[in-house]
Amino acid sequence: MISRIDLRGDALPEGPALRSLLPRADFDVSAALEKVRPICEDVHHRGDAALIDFAEKFDGVRLESVRVPAAALAEALEGLDPEIRAALEESIRRVRTVHRAQRRTNHTTQVAPGGTVTEKWVPVQRVGLYAPGGRSVYPSSVIMDAVPAQEAGVESIALASPAQKPAFDGDPAGGLPHPTILAACALLGVDEVYAAGGATAVAMFAYGTESCPPADMVTGPGNIWVAAAKRYFTGKIGIDAEAGPTEIAILADDTADPVHVAADLISQAEHDPLAGAVLVTDSEALAEAVERELKPQVEASKHTAERIAPALAGRQSAIVLVDGIEDGLKVVDAYGAEHLEVMTADAAALADRVKNAGAIFVGPWSPVSLGDYAAGSNHVLPTGGCACHSSGLSVQSFLRGIHIVDYSRDALADVAHTVITLAEAEDLPAHGAAIKARFAGGEPKTWGEWKVPGGK
Known part of the structure; x- marks a missing residue:
């Protein structure tokens, strides 16, 4: 059901050589880019009409309007199962608690007497959020997208999610995003919602249409078409990441419970x-016990077994055997998992040494499922090894740092010679002339004649 990779016996290679030995899914965004290009440009030229046509082609439903009516949001919330509502509200509370603590404050540094640099933090003005549809429904992604944007102070927040086919003739939910998505939006106060999926949603936010003003940034997980559209618009709009297939790595020793490991x-x-799904362990006994656990647990998963079995059997999943936990640490750092669980003796200390992971889950009582819904952490995380250079979605994702430079005459005079010297070294005399002009009392003097009155 799952393959093994045995790295025992020889010294582990370094860097790319080690990464090349580890499992990873085939995910060719470049190939998908060529397919989404005409879709994006059709949305650019035809706006809402293109969105309606693509919803019929890809989602099997003919829309009357792309914008979701406010009444539909209210009805979805009113009809939400009370238990689900309570769970969503608790998830929102926990995620908001964590992300509110991430808010940045302006900071002023005095570089010299009379010279300061202030870094102020300004939120993106308008963002488009994406909540996937299809195989599953993700109201949790609505929360993970919307809460950090709100806590950052973003003024204009819109969300898109694919239209759903009618379940029966006359189904009022037909042609709208899933009602649980709409209910989550209502709970969060996100009232600008669109029935648009995949690349068409990203194009709608990037270009704007008759119904939807353009956004400055698009965030949220999605399939390969969403990732390709984000790549297409990189440079025109901000993006969080080109998310690939989800992944989990577990670093475990013989203290780990194989039932927990297999379940995760x-x-x-x-x-x-x-x-x-990758297990890295120095315990062959644990590897064998996990292998025995997988089959009955997969069979018990019922209708999702059709996705689980090929995922575990695919080239992107494996049990990796290493000589010791120190080697295991090197392996998980090379892998750079979206989600990393550490199930070892002294797991907290080992987790603290991990350099590359989207999020780290410590010990047997912190499973990834907790982070997906109610730990308070964000589940929009870097995939495909990008955790070595990128972070998960946070309040910081929606903020821009702007430096404000404020120098007095004396402070500029004190550093003028440094600026002019460096400008001359770079053969940019006009840079130096801009300093001279402030002290020469007229036309800038030649380099050799110039000196700041009262300066050094």
Whole structure:
């Protein structure tokens, strides 16, 4: 059901050589880019009409309007199961608690007497959020997208999610995003919602249409078409990341419970046949016990087994055997997992040494499923090894740092010679002339004649 990679016996290679030995899904965004290009440009030229046509083609429903009516949001919330509502509200509370603490404050540094640099933090003005549809419904992604944007102070927040086929003739939910998505939006106060999916949603936010003003940034997880559209618009709009298939890595020793390990591998494999599930361990006994646990647990998963089985059997999943936990640490750092669980003796200390991971889950009572919904952390995380250079979604994702430079005459005079010297070294005399003009009392003097009155 899951393959093995045995790295025992020889010294582990470094860097790319080690990464090349580890499992990863095939995810060719470049190939998908060529397919989404005409879709994006059609939305650019035809606006809402293109969105309506693509919803019929891809989602199997003919829309009357792309914008979701306010009444539909209210009705979805009113009809929400009370238990689900309570769970969503608790998730929102926890995620908001964590992200509110991430708010940045302006900071002023006095560089010299009379010279300061202030860094102020300004939120993006308008963002487009994406909540996937299709195999599963993700109201949790609505929360993970919207809360950090709100806590950052973003003024204009819109959300898109694919239209759903009518379940029966006359189904009022037909042609709208899933009602649980709409209810989550209502709970969060996000009232600008669109029935648009995949690349068409990203194009709608990037270009704007008759119904939807353009956004400055698009965030949220999605399939390969969403990732390709984000790449297409990079430079025109801000993006969070080109998210690939979800993945979990577990670093475990012989203290780990194989039932827990197998369950957690399966929990992420449940998302997609391309999802990655990787166990890194120095215990062959644990590896064998986990292998025995996988089959009955997959069979018990019922309708999602059709996704789990190919995910576990795919090239993106494996049990990796290493000589010791120190080697295991090197392996998980090379892998750079979206989600990393550490199930070892002294797990907290080992987790603190991990350099590359989207999020780290410590010990047997912090499973990835907790982070997906109610830990308070964000589940929009870097995939495909990008955790070595990128972070998960946070309040910081929606903020821009702007430096404000404020120097007095004396402070500028004190550093003028430094500026002019460096400008001359770079053969940019006009840069130096801009300093001279402030002290020469007229036309800038030649380099050799110039001196700041009262300056050094």
